[in-house]
Amino acid sequence: MSSECVLDVIIVGGSCGGLACAHALLKTGRCKVTVLERASSISAAGAGLGLGQEALAILQGFGLTEQLDKISLPLPTELNTAVRPSGETKLLQRDDHYNHRSLHWSDLHQALLSALPEGLVRFRHTVTSSEQPEGSQRVTLRVERRASKDSEETESLQLECDLLVAADGSMSATRRRIRPDESRRYSGYCAWRGVVTDSEAPKAAAAVRRAFPDMGTAIYFEIAERTHGVLYELPRQRLNWLWYVNQEEPPLKGHSVTVKAGEEQIEQMRKGAAQTFRPEMAQLMQATPTPFINAIFDREPLQHLMQGRTVLVGEAAHPTTPHALRSTNMAIMDAGCLGECIEQCSGNVEKALRQYEAQRLPQTTREVLFSRHLGRVKQALDSSPDWFKAGQEQCEGLAQANMPSFRWQDQSQEAE
Template sequence: MLGAKVRTPEIAILGGGIGGLAAAAFLHRAGLRSTVYEQAPVLKEVGAGLVVAPNAARLLRRLGVMGPLLRSAVRLDVGWEFRRWQDGTILSAEDLATACERLYGEHTYTVHRADLLEVIRRAVPEGTVRLGRRCTEVTVRDGRPSMRFDDGEVAGADVVIGADGVHSVVRGVVADPRPAAFSGLCAFRALVPGDRAPSFARRRAQTLWIGPGHHLVHYPISEGRFVNLVAFAPAGDDSVESWTARATVGEFLREFEGWDPRLVDLIRAAETPGRWALLDRAPLPRWSRGPVTLLGDAAHPMFPFFAQGAAQAIEDAAVLSRCLAEDAADPARALRRYEALRLPRTTRLQAVSHARSDINHLPDGPGQRARDTSFTETDPLVTNGWIYEYDPDVAMAAEPAAG
């Protein structure tokens, strides 16, 4: 005997970045419709490069977007290549060319953020995204959320997903709305045209130069047309939290004065760098309240030292879509399940990413020498297997039965 047909919930997603669009794409794949409200007038990623590790590649392939992404992605041969700041001595390096697929069934890639956003957007049905819609308030009355926008429009939904970043409006509905704290660190980011980059930086390698109070990461993106740089240093009084804030090449160089001349040459070849302050938030004890939940940086902003920010948002999207599809009659219960599945993992990643800022920035001395020795005794690709082997389908199949 067939039961009553379950009404498909109206799902609103606030934020049209990688996490928000991934949520819309996975929901569509699960047979659910959503509306994405994005405050920008056009969909674009301002950032530069990011690493697509096996846990993210696995889900992008499942979403059907890895094929298009591979047209511009760079498949890494070497990763976690740690170099000493002063002379470039290689402290350790990982063979990603063969070991990564053998261990995790996927390779590791680097991509331009805009390329990743575009391929995910193509997996979202036309008409899903509403641009130029800045939400100023989310409220819940009688179990149903509503959103108010800056032009006065009010829209309702059965479910609201806050994928609206570290300054999330939605976060205030489910948690203490206190602002994020400044971490004391700032990040420089820049692109170097491939034809201007030194040969060592054009290799299919993710390289990390570590030194006192600073570290710098570089890798090729966009089929090697650019080398992506991101560097971390103590934040000055003029650092602001903005992806569009600018610095000068001279300011960037001053932070790395005295470092290996090859690295200095790479920085000197950079186009206009960006500089922004890293914000710090303690992990949340909960992400959801009734029919409202959080995703990506809105739920679990993390330092970028494990290159997992975008990957965790994509994982959130995959798990959330399944939870809602499997319990469409009770969205609040589906969101509680989503939170229970995801919160422990992302909290752990927030913690290890936070700790890495101290490890990478040790001053020269006994602690630094012990750290460098430890690089020769550990295998990051294996040690961090809990990150790269993750599969939402496996995790959900293994969850305890409801009591």
């Protein structure tokens, strides 16, 4: 692409996927980028996540090395343990080459946002439609701009671009325009989630640190009867936990998969935790001031990630269950790959998008289906093994390191 050939890019969605794409496309030096985000602000949200080395390398390439060192902790170890509420445990699997880093979602979002040029992300802009008229190389978007955070007043805008990047999440309206006939798949379970600081719950946190000696360097998967929990540390002495509970699909409001838990529900969760997990983990859950619930969904992998000059990235492209910690990792890797493809394809946008699709689709399909498989195993949705009697092969099957060799074609045939 010659230096005069600057692509006008609009990214729909200013969460981690959209902002990572903004960085990757700016880095090519060949794109003028605008991000449209419907929320007024989004950095003060979320809980923990883990990033693998490939995603970290891409973020470092955006110049975020120093911030990442500050906001994340090394997470070299993965541990899967069978647990009983009596406190009895059996180590099933340990991988000391897990090689992730843990961080809080909002710290990552803030790091990505603050390193972008001011004004590039336009909050309170909702994209309501997009189309590429036949024969045109431009995508036209209709956008509603809200006047202020609390205002209902909106102004309609029409914008155009050479490339539309849809980073509009798992309920992506852009994806629906490309594939109107498909819907999301409820996993069969929800996740209770919480983040507790040592100062909020000093006794519970101290007990957890004694009972989980690798806390601070390991992600613990606690496999109980037909359910499992997750526990790991985030910077600034925050303990991040999840508990997956098999249940009917809950009613949800609007776009969010988060359910605000009522007092009675929280009370029931606290009692249930004591009947499920080792006492120290249960006490931590009980001491969490504001636990919340996420309903867990994914979608069937797509055959295509592009249509004309519109491309899907992140959760819009491949919404996934969280068991292999892939959602944000995949979004960042999509961004890195898209940037490289745009850079290599000398102004031929369609060729760049085809290259992006060819590189990302097999990998993200495997990751979504592997994650689905791990969730079903750990939630005992297909069979209910006694993990205290499990053999070596079965235990090793729990490791996330199995993802690259996961035979997803066989699995999807089995599911049919």
